[in-house]
Amino acid sequence: MAYKTIVEDNIDILVCGAGLGGTGAAWEARFWGQDKKVVIAEKANIDRSGAVAQGLYAINCYMGTRWGENNPEDHVRYARIDLMGMVREDLLFDMARHVDSTVHQFEEWGLPLMRDPKTGAYQREGRWQIMIHGESYKPIVAEAAKKSADTIYNRICVTHLLMDESKENRVAGAVGFNVRTGNYHVFKSKTVIVAAGGASMIFKPRSVGEGAGRVWYAPWSSGSAYGLLINAGAKMTQMENRIVLARFKDGYGPVGAYFLHLKTRTQNCNGEEYESKWWPQLQEMVGKEYLDPEASHRTHRPIPTCLRNHAFLNEVNAGRGPIHMVTMEAFQDPHLEEVGWENFLGMTVGQAVLWAATDVDPKNENPELTTSEPYVMGSHATGCGAWCSGPEDVSPPEYFWGYNRMTSVEGLFGAGDAVGGTPHAFSSGSFTEGRLAAKAACKYIDDGKADGIRVSDSQINKRKEEIYKPLEHYKIYRNEVVAGSVNPNYINPRQGLDRLQKLMDEYCGGVTVSYMTNEKLLNIGLKKMHILEEDLDKLAAEDIHELLRAWELKHRVRTAESVFHHTLFRKETRWPGYYYRGDYMKLDDKNWHHLTVSRRDPKTGEYTMEKAPCYHLVDKDEAPAEPEKAEA
Amino acid sequence: MPTFVYMTRCDGCGYCVDICPSDIMHIDETTRRAYNIEPNMCWECYSCVKACPHHAIDVRGYADFAPLGHSVRVDRDEERGTIAWKIKFRDGREKNFLSPITTKPWGKHIPQLADVPAPDQSMRDSQLLFNEPKYIRMDEGDLHTLEAAGLKLKEGVYY
Numbered sequence: 001m002a003y004k005t006i007v008e009d010n011i012d013i014l015v016c017g018a019g020l021g022g023t024g025a026a027w028e029a030r031f032w033g034q035d036k037k038v039v040i041a042e043k044a045n046i047d048r049s050g051a052v053a054q055g056l057y058a059i060n061c062y063m064g065t066r067w068g069e070n071n072p073e074d075h076v077r078y079a080r081i082d083l084m085g086m087v088r089e090d091l092l093f094d095m096a097r098h099v100d101s102t103v104h105q106f107e108e109w110g111l112p113l114m115r116d117p118k119t120g121a122y123q124r125e126g127r128w129q130i131m132i133h134g135e136s137y138k139p140i141v142a143e144a145a146k147k148s149a150d151t152i153y154n155r156i157c158v159t160h161l162l163m164d165e166s167k168e169n170r171v172a173g174a175v176g177f178n179v180r181t182g183n184y185h186v187f188k189s190k191t192v193i194v195a196a197g198g199a200s201m202i203f204k205p206r207s208v209g210e211g212a213g214r215v216w217y218a219p220w221s222s223g224s225a226y227g228l229l230i231n232a233g234a235k236m237t238q239m240e241n242r243i244v245l246a247r248f249k250d251g252y253g254p255v256g257a258y259f260l261h262l263k264t265r266t267q268n269c270n271g272e273e274y275e276s277k278w279w280p281q282l283q284e285m286v287g288k289e290y291l292d293p294e295a296s297h298r299t300h301r302p303i304p305t306c307l308r309n310h311a312f313l314n315e316v317n318a319g320r321g322p323i324h325m326v327t328m329e330a331f332q333d334p335h336l337e338e339v340g341w342e343n344f345l346g347m348t349v350g351q352a353v354l355w356a357a358t359d360v361d362p363k364n365e366n367p368e369l370t371t372s373e374p375y376v377m378g379s380h381a382t383g384c385g386a387w388c389s390g391p392e393d394v395s396p397p398e399y400f401w402g403y404n405r406m407t408s409v410e411g412l413f414g415a416g417d418a419v420g421g422t423p424h425a426f427s428s429g430s431f432t433e434g435r436l437a438a439k440a441a442c443k444y445i446d447d448g449k450a451d452g453i454r455v456s457d458s459q460i461n462k463r464k465e466e467i468y469k470p471l472e473h474y475k476i477y478r479n480e481v482v483a484g485s486v487n488p489n490y491i492n493p494r495q496g497l498d499r500l501q502k503l504m505d506e507y508c509g510g511v512t513v514s515y516m517t518n519e520k521l522l523n524i525g526l527k528k529m530h531i532l533e534e535d536l537d538k539l540a541a542e543d544i545h546e547l548l549r550a551w552e553l554k555h556r557v558r559t560a561e562s563v564f565h566h567t568l569f570r571k572e573t574r575w576p577g578y579y580y581r582g583d584y585m586k587l588d589d590k591n592w593h594h595l596t597v598s599r600r601d602p603k604t605g606e607y608t609m610e611k612a613p614c615y616h617l618v619d620k621d622e623a624p625a626e627p628e629k630a631e632a
Numbered sequence: 633m634p635t636f637v638y639m640t641r642c643d644g645c646g647y648c649v650d651i652c653p654s655d656i657m658h659i660d661e662t663t664r665r666a667y668n669i670e671p672n673m674c675w676e677c678y679s680c681v682k683a684c685p686h687h688a689i690d691v692r693g694y695a696d697f698a699p700l701g702h703s704v705r706v707d708r709d710e711e712r713g714t715i716a717w718k719i720k721f722r723d724g725r726e727k728n729f730l731s732p733i734t735t736k737p738w739g740k741h742i743p744q745l746a747d748v749p750a751p752d753q754s755m756r757d758s759q760l761l762f763n764e765p766k767y768i769r770m771d772e773g774d775l776h777t778l779e780a781a782g783l784k785l786k787e788g789v790y791y
């Protein structure tokens with residue numbers, strides 16, 4: 001192979017993926033490790049990479065203790081009820097008590113935060129959300145990371161983590177390739193912080209042609225955070241907890257600001273409110289602990305997002321779709337109209353493009369909503385990800401093994417979507433988690449925990465061979481057939497992706513089956529996954545760009561496999577509206593008030609599943625207040 | 633499709649290639665102009681559109697559901713710290729918006745953490761991050777602990 005091998009040695013902290021979590025990690029690492037070598041390896045260009053590439057119109061996680069608004073424990077209550085109990089409260093509490101300092105720094109760095117002219121406090125969109133002009137959010141945090149990192153490698157797709165050969169279950173760096181030059185990059189590092197983001201497109205999207213790329217989470221969110229960690233043998237948690245979002249149809253425009261700030265509401269085809277009609281039936285399914293509309297009216301306690309999806313889906317299935325967002329009232333106010341449009345322009349421009357293309361002006365017409373295909377991610381309103389240690393002053397023994405945000409592999413840390421059980425961290429919380437992981441990684445090194453790491457050339461060479469195999473495979477078999485994309489000896493990454501999406505959709509509860517699955521379907525799906533994996537060995541890449549797609553696919557497949565195992569393990573429907581186990585339709589607290597934890601044995605590929613205790617730090621009661629809807 | 637490039641405006645400078653998070657803006661080797669090599673992996677994120685110095689890149693909505701005849705144009709001005717949008721509906725109506733992108737000049741307001749005083753041991757042993765506790769409440773108050781909030785760990789369901 002003509003590609004050069006480039007080795008970067010003696011790295012202290014390697015940050016894999018620099019979206020919001022990774023930039024936070026690189027920034028903070030410099031403070032705690034002023035003499036340490038901090039390196040970033042990022043698949044795109046950190047100025048515009050990750051889920052925040054377009055920008056954001058709101059910071060969705062801000063306590064506002066400075067203004068006497070909320071305390072961290074309030075946020076734990078909120079995230080917990082929204083996820084129907086299943087969260088890591090230690091991690092949530094820890095993120096929430098630091099997140100305000102992150103946001104205050106953002107403002108100092110120049111991020112335009114809107115303020116309430118009367119109180120001087122940040123302009124709230126909802127209880128947890130503050131409004132920003134966030135088009136340049138990503139370039140601003142990238143500037144912070146650039147100031148702290150020793151070297152930034154843009155356009156490196158990290159494919160594998162390197163493992164220490166002198167001590168089992170300890171990380172030793174990572175490898176990948178440059179998606180432009182094709183060069184092989186080896187990063188030997190004492191610690192690795194994985195912040196490579198969640199997974200879009202593992203389920204079939206609603207659109208299947210050109211628009212298959214207009215998904216909600218970015219098309220480049222390939223679940224690498226999970227793929228890298230699972231392959232290294234890290235324990236994962238809550239991977240069954242995929243998210244389905246109610247969004248503006250086809251454009252995936254966010255609805256949070258509309259509900260919260262513009263005070264819009266939804267209605268069915270007859271112009272009726274429909275949600276409350278479904279509550280009694282749903283209450284039987286999930287129990288009053290999780291659905292208590294009266295309590296929700298009295299207090300800040302939101303109705304879980306998934307349950308509101310459930311009402312939406314049932315109303316549509318009953319033949320009373322489409323569901324509309326009532327915008328015509330709010331949009332008569334020119335200020336609110338502007339907010340409504342800028343919400344998209346700063347975050348999901350495609351929604352504005354779509355409305356322009358279809359002559360939809362929400363001032364004169366109530367736009368359609370729909371539910372998205374499922375996504376797997378850990379920082380938005382769901383909590384998939386690695387089983388990580390919490391902070392020492394908060395976590396019980398089962399949740400604590402020495403270093404904050406360290407996975408079950410030594411020296412391997414996570415941030416943002418990579419960390420499991422911490423939903424509702426969003427952008428600011430992901431950046432904060434990066435900061436926490438960086439401090440802990442420095443401590444880990446200072447404690448001598450990374451001494452004596454050994455990586456053999458044979459490990460490095462083996463990975464190299466694996467990485468470029470799709471190119472080799474293409475070369476060998478390309479000329480067996482005349483032309484075109486049909487070849488009996490290989491599939492290309494797009495074909496593999498289509499297959500993955502189809503089988504996730506049909507067997508693991510995607511859109512076309514109304515998010516429904518059961519044990520039989522899951523087992524058939526898993527069998528097909530294994531055969532897909534055999535075919536991935538014969539994946540062919542025509543050029544370096546396709547090689548990038550090949551590795552994204554491999555990470556997606558690994559993520560999807562984990563979702564299958566977790567969904568099979570949790571024998572209940574914990575989150576109706578996100579997905580249903582048709583064979584266990586009811587939520588079952590007696591047997592399943594637990595967190596799920598899996599580990600894939602890197603040698604055999606076998607999964608071991610276990611239940612971990614779900615501890616609660618915070619009691620339920622809260623002072624009565626205005627009712628509120630959850631952000632999704 | 634969804635992004636596309638006006639041939640006559642593009643000079644092949646490669647800014648769009650440098651920025652696209654999906655790695656799909658490439659330079660055509662024959663024409664030396666940029667083009668989107670994989671439309672169905674495009675997010676309409678406008679990163680390339682904003683980066684193009686010649687306004688040579690435009691977006692058309694996805695053919696699956698977006699009829700022709702619309703446009704959403706953008707002008708991002710780093711010096712002025714603003715972004716301007718022009719939305720043209722199919723039926724000819726127009727909407728214009730202008731927002732700030734930053735409140736401070738680029739490059740100057742984020743400190744170099746290598747130059748700030750190093751944290752002492754007590755800070756290292758605490759739960760504090762850089763600039764904390766001050767930056768949490770912008771006063772001298774301390775970090776939130778469980779005890780301070782009167783909280784204890786419990787297992788199981790009780791809410």
Ligand SMILES: Cc1cc2nc3c(=O)[nH]c(=O)nc-3n(C[C@H](O)[C@H](O)[C@H](O)COP(=O)(O)OP(=O)(O)OC[C@H]3O[C@@H](n4cnc5c(N)ncnc54)[C@H](O)[C@@H]3O)c2cc1C
Binds near residue numbers: 224
């Ligand atoms: C449409 C949308 C709207 C949202 N709205 C809001 C909002 O209003 N407010 C809010 O606070 N949050 C919002 N969020 C959530 C927020 O964007 C995420 O919570 C946050 O970005 C997650 O951070 P992360 O670092 O885990 O992942 P990301 O920011 O996605 O970063 C992952 C990084 O890893 C890189 N990467 C991936 N794979 C590899 C690999 N193999 N090798 C190297 N690098 C790799 C990627 O290029 C990327 O830079 C929104 C997200 C989306 C998609």
Ligand code: SF4
Binds near residue numbers: 652657668674675679
């Ligand atoms: S809009 Fe975004 S994803 Fe599409 S080509 Fe431009 S930079 Fe790439």
Ligand code: SF4
Binds near residue numbers: 643683684686688
């Ligand atoms: S940035 Fe504009 S001018 Fe430069 S290569 Fe891309 S399309 Fe052409």
